[in-house]
Amino acid sequence: MTPIRRMGKGYAPWLLFINEVLLLLHFSACKVPAIIVFGDSSVDSGNNNFIPTMARSNFQPYGRDFFNGNPTGRFSNGRIPPDFVSEAFGIKQAVPAYLDPAFSISDFATGVCFASAGTGYDNATSNVADVIPLWKEVEYYKEYQKKLRAHLGEEKANQILSDALYLVSIGTNDFLENYYALTERRSEFPTVQQYEDFLLGLAKNFFTEIYGLGARKVSLTGLPPMGCLPLERAMNILEFHNCVEEYNNLALEFNGKLGWLVSKLNKDLPGFQMVDANVYDIFLQIVTDPSGFGFEEAKTGCCGTGRFEMGFLCDPKFTCQDANKYVFWDAFHPSEKTSQIMSNYLIEKHLAKFL
Ligand SMILES: *[C@@H]1O[C@H](CO)[C@@H](O)[C@H](O)[C@H]1NC(C)=O
Numbered sequence: 001m002t003p004i005r006r007m008g009k010g011y012a013p014w015l016l017f018i019n020e021v022l023l024l025l026h027f028s029a030c031k032v033p034a035i036i037v038f039g040d041s042s043v044d045s046g047n048n049n050f051i052p053t054m055a056r057s058n059f060q061p062y063g064r065d066f067f068n069g070n071p072t073g074r075f076s077n078g079r080i081p082p083d084f085v086s087e088a089f090g091i092k093q094a095v096p097a098y099l100d101p102a103f104s105i106s107d108f109a110t111g112v113c114f115a116s117a118g119t120g121y122d123n124a125t126s127n128v129a130d131v132i133p134l135w136k137e138v139e140y141y142k143e144y145q146k147k148l149r150a151h152l153g154e155e156k157a158n159q160i161l162s163d164a165l166y167l168v169s170i171g172t173n174d175f176l177e178n179y180y181a182l183t184e185r186r187s188e189f190p191t192v193q194q195y196e197d198f199l200l201g202l203a204k205n206f207f208t209e210i211y212g213l214g215a216r217k218v219s220l221t222g223l224p225p226m227g228c229l230p231l232e233r234a235m236n237i238l239e240f241h242n243c244v245e246e247y248n249n250l251a252l253e254f255n256g257k258l259g260w261l262v263s264k265l266n267k268d269l270p271g272f273q274m275v276d277a278n279v280y281d282i283f284l285q286i287v288t289d290p291s292g293f294g295f296e297e298a299k300t301g302c303c304g305t306g307r308f309e310m311g312f313l314c315d316p317k318f319t320c321q322d323a324n325k326y327v328f329w330d331a332f333h334p335s336e337k338t339s340q341i342m343s344n345y346l347i348e349k350h351l352a353k354f355l
Contacts, residue, residue: 041117046073078336084343120174223251234307
């Protein structure tokens with residue numbers, strides 16, 4: 001017997017053990033094989049570039065801190081939360097938009113975004129800027145399922161669809177672009193609580209539908225402290241451009257109802273693992289103590305005057321030097337650095353159990 005064979009024999013159980021550990025590691029690394037995104041501009045990676053709407057951002061100065069300085073249609077100077085989540089799960093550094101013809105089903109197999117800037121739970125909200133309504137995002141998701149099954153076979157595709165992490169971030173536009181900006185819903189639902197309950201019903205239908213289609217791990221991000229968005233502050237003249245308390249309280253109230261919906265769905269739908277991935281508190285902390293997070297400015301955005309501009313109104317010639325000093329990139333959307341901080345918080349506090 002050669003020493004090597006003796007050694008091999010002696011170590012065989014250990015080798016087996018190591019193999020098992022590697023196998024386990026492999027499986028745990030693949031626990032979430034894909035990130036699938038629904039929602040509005042907080043998570044849209046560029047679907048609006050491919051539909052006729054003004055609600056877009058695929059031009060400078062957007063994306064100037066993205067890979068290669070590409071303006072992708074993300075409402076940010078760089079990446080947005082789904083990109084950071086995808087990276088943290090060891091998948092890829094950016095989640096592509098479903099409507100972008102530069103990507104194919106083999107790209108989408110590890111992550112895809114159906115979100116559309118300007119949309120909401122309510123059909124009437126997506127009509128405001130002619131963007132993709134939530135029901136249409138679900139139609140695209142169904143089409144994606146078909147393509148994925150054709151690409152990978154029924155079994156593998158179904159596995160991915162049920163193991164994927166679904167990120168949903170939506171709702172701000174229903175209140176700010178629709179309920180408070182237009183009269184139709186306000187006359188239909190005289191109190192905002194009535195409108196909240198209407199939206200809650202739509203949310204329940206949406207989550208029940210994607211559950212029926214195979215989604216199991218779902219993260220729902222509700223409303224940010226909407227009253228502290230630079231645009232809302234800019235219009236709060238009587239209160240010296242402070243945060244609009246009414247909108248913040250509304251966000252807290254609606255988020256509370258969403259939290260209740262999440263517990264109910266987890267109880268009612270077998271195998272459903274939905275998390276209430278609320279970012280209100282961390283967002284408000286950043287806005288009230290910007291220097292504690294390394295920022296210099298929290299009241300105005302980096303682009304233009306920082307008070308009103310977003311989309312086409314953002315002019316590369318009138319944009320701050322260093323977006324990392326700003327909590328907000330434009331008058332409505334967080335900077336990449338804020339998105340990164342919030343994503344890290346989300347991952348540690350709410351999504352780690354899926355890692
Ligand atoms: C939204 O519009 C779609 C398509 O027209 C329709 O199927 C759906 O019922 C509408 N939802 C509500 C709540 O009205």
